[in-house]
Amino acid sequence: MALELHTLDTGGEGTPLVVIHGLLGSADNWRSHIKQWQDKRRVVALDLRNHGRSPHAEGMSYREMADDVLAVLDRLEIARCHLLGHSMGGKVAITVARFHPQRVASLVVADIAPVRYGHDHDAIFAALRSVEAEAPSNRREVDALMADHVPEKPIRLFLATNLVRDDESVMRWRLGLDQIQAGYEDIRGEPDGDVPYEGPSLVLRGARSRYVTDEMLPRTREVLPNAELVSLDAGHWLHAERPEAFQAAVDAFLDQVGDG
CATH class of the missing domain: 3.40.50.1820 (Alpha/Beta hydrolase fold, catalytic domain)
Incomplete structure (x- = not known):
């Protein structure tokens, strides 16, 4: 549906x-x-x-x-x-x-x-998951976490457009990350x-x-x-x-x- x-x-x-x-x-x-x-x-x-x-x-x-x-x-x-x-x-x-x-x-x-x-997004998914695991409180912390996986600053800035702050002031992804990763084989097809x-x-x-x-x-x-x-x-x-x-x-x- x-x-x-x-x-x-x-x-x-x-x-x-x-x-x-x-x-x-x-x-x-x-x-x-x-x-x-x-x-x-x-x-x-x-x-x-x-x-x-x-x-x-x-x-x-x-x-x-x-x-x-x-x-x-x-x-x-x-x-x-x-x-x-x-x-x-x-x-x-x-x-x-x-x-x-x-x-x-x-x-x-x-x-x-x-x-x-090919599997071109493994490092990006790792960066997104690292932010999810650490629950940072500001964008500077998010960027530092992602930099361990994604060295390119423009890509990190692009990914950061998906950030929102939740009720506990934690930076979260508004993406359906579980669903996107589960569907990645279809996406790359x-x-x-x-x-x-x-x-x-x-x-x-x-x-x-x-x-x-x-x-x-x-x-x-x-x-x-x-x-x-x-x-x-x-x-x-x-x-x-x-x-x-x-x-x-x-x-x-x-x-x-x-x-x-």
Whole structure:
């Protein structure tokens, strides 16, 4: 059964842009982009299950997460949308487009390919669990605990966006961490669905990222046969590293596609 996801909705006319974050992210990560896009179109950003302000539940398959997204579209009476997903959210977006192409005017997939990846998050999960075990009282303590596992400061800052303070002034994760780890095999797998999405697509990749290598492009073309490929001088979090270039590429693509 689909969950009722938390959403940010700017309102407005025309075909909406629906934004789906990646693993351990949330709709809040997209607020600066939403401020730019909302001048031109309605924008809806959502928190996937076990992320942000959305409910926690077992099951992290792409079909289950896609059904959650479809329920958002139904609840908001969105018959057709432009769908943008980063990383894990890109696989969710591909799954929605494969099963419900009539609901997707266009697809933007940011730095992910429709392939199975390795166990790339072991150190991150260890960092999150160390914070959970120690129950720190401030962000400085959280950062010191995570640094033992994750030396990259930008990644630690990104993870820290998931912190909340509980009633006892302890810093806690708002993530459904148990459910995410239990579903990690599904998360690192391919999007669900057996048919290609033949609508207009844009694949944005970071030139310094290893998530969309040249070797992955043939499989990407099989799943998204009409995809345009654009590379930005960035790593995996290309929308945060190169926000203006990212927005320009998305805007150019959506202007070309129109309201569909």
